[in-house]
Amino acid sequence: MSGEAVIEVRGVRTAFGDHVVHDGIDLDVYEGEILGLVGGSGSGKSVLLNEILHLISPTEGDITVFGHDISDMTSDERDELDRRRGVLFQGGALFSQLTVLENVKAPLRRHADLPNAIMDEIARMKIAMVGLGQEAAGKQPFDLSGGMRKRVGLARALVMDPDILFLDEPTAGLDPIGAAEFDHLIKQLSDILNLTVLMVTHDLDSLFAVCDRVAVLADKKIVAVAPPRELIHHKHPWIHEYFSGPRGRAALAGEGETAQTLSSGGTGDS
């Protein structure tokens, strides 16, 4: 981590009619880190991600990415930002009628003016990079397993060589082994490619396996940001519940922690 914030969220408030989803969100994502974003279902994680991606606008507040206020960019600046980020949306969002190769090539077609053969070559390299065999290239998404489809989504997210990767629930729907493999892949790629990663997840195993820090979205705010181990004893009721439930205990057991460590409590002031 270099200490430089590449994403700065300040005072974000989001309301859909009377329904207030965010009420004063502040968050920094630092260059080179993997930041996990957790929170209950419906707490507004995907909405916050989509605001950072400028796919929707917050009701109030400011979001800066690479020093640019994203609500105030020229179309060139927006295009440049688009090229510097890769996104794996919740659910994958692959084009079901296109082959894997065409799916992975889609951002290149949009942003890069390259001969088709070169785009093919780049896309095939990314397909290999995420651990898929070249035979996958000609298949359609529905011919692949869930884990393979996630890898295709990741290859597409990486095809423009982004600086930031956004992942929304990357391991949802995968079995534990598939999820662990995918976690490992994300960690490995982020190290090799020097990526900054913002990852929305429910998956406690993922938090411990890959995240440098974890931000918790609860009560319409970011109530804590800390390395995962430091959150174990946090007093906030949602955080406590999250880490002390059965999934929390299982993840901690994998980390060499025990249920006793948890129930004995801690200072809670992380």
Ligand SMILES: Nc1ncnc2c1ncn2[C@@H]1O[C@H](COP(=O)(O)OP(=O)(O)OP(=O)(O)O)[C@@H](O)[C@H]1O
């Ligand atoms: N376009 C919209 N119009 C109205 N309400 C919306 C819209 N988009 C999201 N919401 C509401 O905002 C809240 C937050 O949704 P969001 O999808 O961000 O939750 P989440 O934390 O990602 O949940 P999950 O863990 O289930 O993915 C929900 O109550 C949702 O119904």
Ligand SMILES: [Mg+2]
């Ligand atoms: Mg979501």
